[in-house]
Amino acid sequence: MTSVALDRSSNSTRWRNWGRNQSVVPQTIARPSSVAEVQEIVRRAARSGQTVKAVGAGHSFTDIAVAPGVQLQLDGLAGLTAVDRATGEASFGGGTRLYEISALLDGYGLAMPNLGDIDRQSISGAISTGTHGSGARLGGIATQVAAMTLVIGDGSLLRVSERENSELLPAVALGLGALGIIVEVTLRCVPSFVLQADERSASLDELLETIGERAALADHLDAYWFPHTSAALVKTNMRLPAGSAPEPLHPVRRFVDDELMSNQVFRAVCALGHVAPGLVPQINRLSNAAVAKRTYSDWSHRVFVASRTVRFVEQEYSVPAEALPEVVRHIRAFIVRRDLQISFPVELRFAAADDLMLSTAHGRLSGYVAVHRYFRDDHREYFAGVEDICRAVGGRPHWGKLHTQTAESLRWLYPRFDDFVGVRNALDPERTFTNPYLDRVLGA
Numbered sequence: 001m002t003s004v005a006l007d008r009s010s011n012s013t014r015w016r017n018w019g020r021n022q023s024v025v026p027q028t029i030a031r032p033s034s035v036a037e038v039q040e041i042v043r044r045a046a047r048s049g050q051t052v053k054a055v056g057a058g059h060s061f062t063d064i065a066v067a068p069g070v071q072l073q074l075d076g077l078a079g080l081t082a083v084d085r086a087t088g089e090a091s092f093g094g095g096t097r098l099y100e101i102s103a104l105l106d107g108y109g110l111a112m113p114n115l116g117d118i119d120r121q122s123i124s125g126a127i128s129t130g131t132h133g134s135g136a137r138l139g140g141i142a143t144q145v146a147a148m149t150l151v152i153g154d155g156s157l158l159r160v161s162e163r164e165n166s167e168l169l170p171a172v173a174l175g176l177g178a179l180g181i182i183v184e185v186t187l188r189c190v191p192s193f194v195l196q197a198d199e200r201s202a203s204l205d206e207l208l209e210t211i212g213e214r215a216a217l218a219d220h221l222d223a224y225w226f227p228h229t230s231a232a233l234v235k236t237n238m239r240l241p242a243g244s245a246p247e248p249l250h251p252v253r254r255f256v257d258d259e260l261m262s263n264q265v266f267r268a269v270c271a272l273g274h275v276a277p278g279l280v281p282q283i284n285r286l287s288n289a290a291v292a293k294r295t296y297s298d299w300s301h302r303v304f305v306a307s308r309t310v311r312f313v314e315q316e317y318s319v320p321a322e323a324l325p326e327v328v329r330h331i332r333a334f335i336v337r338r339d340l341q342i343s344f345p346v347e348l349r350f351a352a353a354d355d356l357m358l359s360t361a362h363g364r365l366s367g368y369v370a371v372h373r374y375f376r377d378d379h380r381e382y383f384a385g386v387e388d389i390c391r392a393v394g395g396r397p398h399w400g401k402l403h404t405q406t407a408e409s410l411r412w413l414y415p416r417f418d419d420f421v422g423v424r425n426a427l428d429p430e431r432t433f434t435n436p437y438l439d440r441v442l443g444a
């Protein structure tokens, strides 16, 4: 293990998140390489009244991963620890990244049933914030958790599974990093599968009229509306039967669409929009016109995941699925009313209802609406307006994406909020794992 006490005035040890909107100089950075070392760090910190926070890939936009005390980097606890081909259950060290999981599962003919837009996150970070992809019949990544081992507030190990301490699973599978340090996660995986991808443009009005039916028919539906235009890009992914051979995009086409246009040209477009916001509507119309229809098939993780190198900040709300079209219409009117110039598309997705205590899809089929701004642009007016619109229909904010809610307002959105706080009181009574974000959203 390496453990370094830091000079807090030093900028060289300053940790920054991916969106460059959160940063901290932790008192200590520790890189344990065994579970016993994690236990020792937690015990020592608890004795001295320090807080401990694990950080994953730093891809959250909120300050949820900010560690002012001991920052734990768990890359030394990564990799496959067990796999059972018969049940499809596979276990990974808590620091394993999602792209490593896809590669490791591949060797056993297994895959994760659903993924979000990218795969740079750690598995623990992804489940702890409720990271999700799209699919009205599928839950977020935390719903794939079959078991977990955590180091809790007194430094002891807690095993939670369908057989041991099962009543805790709905809390720890999506625990905001508040319940302990996750050292191992077991996921329910599925046999590797090929996805048929269909990407085409649609009129926004027509999309909003039909989005519920489209989502019900598709395995995964992901839509992007370009503000200042009347058009959207609709991505519909369907699972192909076992044994189907993939017919992937030509590598040159893939590079041009997914790297050149989506990252390099888009970066230039965002930089231009930043200095000349008046050009944004025109740029969006051009971007939308450049969207070409494409169909292809590929192994699931290659279809789900994109490379995102243009930095942005994001807010995302889950709303009851049936409210999604109205929410988007209100956002469109708000952008016009305030004369905002928004270069990033608004993303729409779905998730099935689940029973995790703090899942944004708890107890309801959910529609997701995500808004983004280039990291150099001021996001405040746009995000505040969208937040008001979503809150009016009982919207729940993504735990890793910007929002202004507090324990007082969140308690009414989650029927099991107080049960979660009860689990926190039992597993971390001294608040060893807290930080200012958790104090805000869960109470001190």
Ligand SMILES: Cc1cc2nc3c(=O)[nH]c(=O)nc-3n(C[C@H](O)[C@H](O)[C@H](O)COP(=O)(O)OP(=O)(O)OC[C@H]3O[C@@H](n4cnc5c(N)ncnc54)[C@H](O)[C@@H]3O)c2cc1C
Residues within 6 Å of the ligand: 018, 019, 053, 054, 055, 056, 057, 058, 059, 060, 061, 064, 065, 074, 094, 095, 115, 116, 117, 118, 120, 121, 122, 123, 124, 125, 126, 127, 128, 129, 130, 131, 132, 133, 176, 177, 178, 180, 181, 182, 183, 308, 398, 400, 401
């Ligand atoms: C470009 C980009 C694309 C994204 N796409 C999506 C998407 O498609 N869908 C979606 O829902 N979200 C998406 N997100 C949000 C992202 O998935 C979440 O914020 C996720 O939490 C990031 O994982 P991470 O490993 O970076 O975790 P971090 O941000 O580092 O940490 C998140 C939380 O997990 C806790 N944590 C990390 N490791 C442990 C551990 N071992 N034990 C206990 N707690 C731990 C941290 O303490 C913190 O509370 C995206 C973000 C970016 C920047």
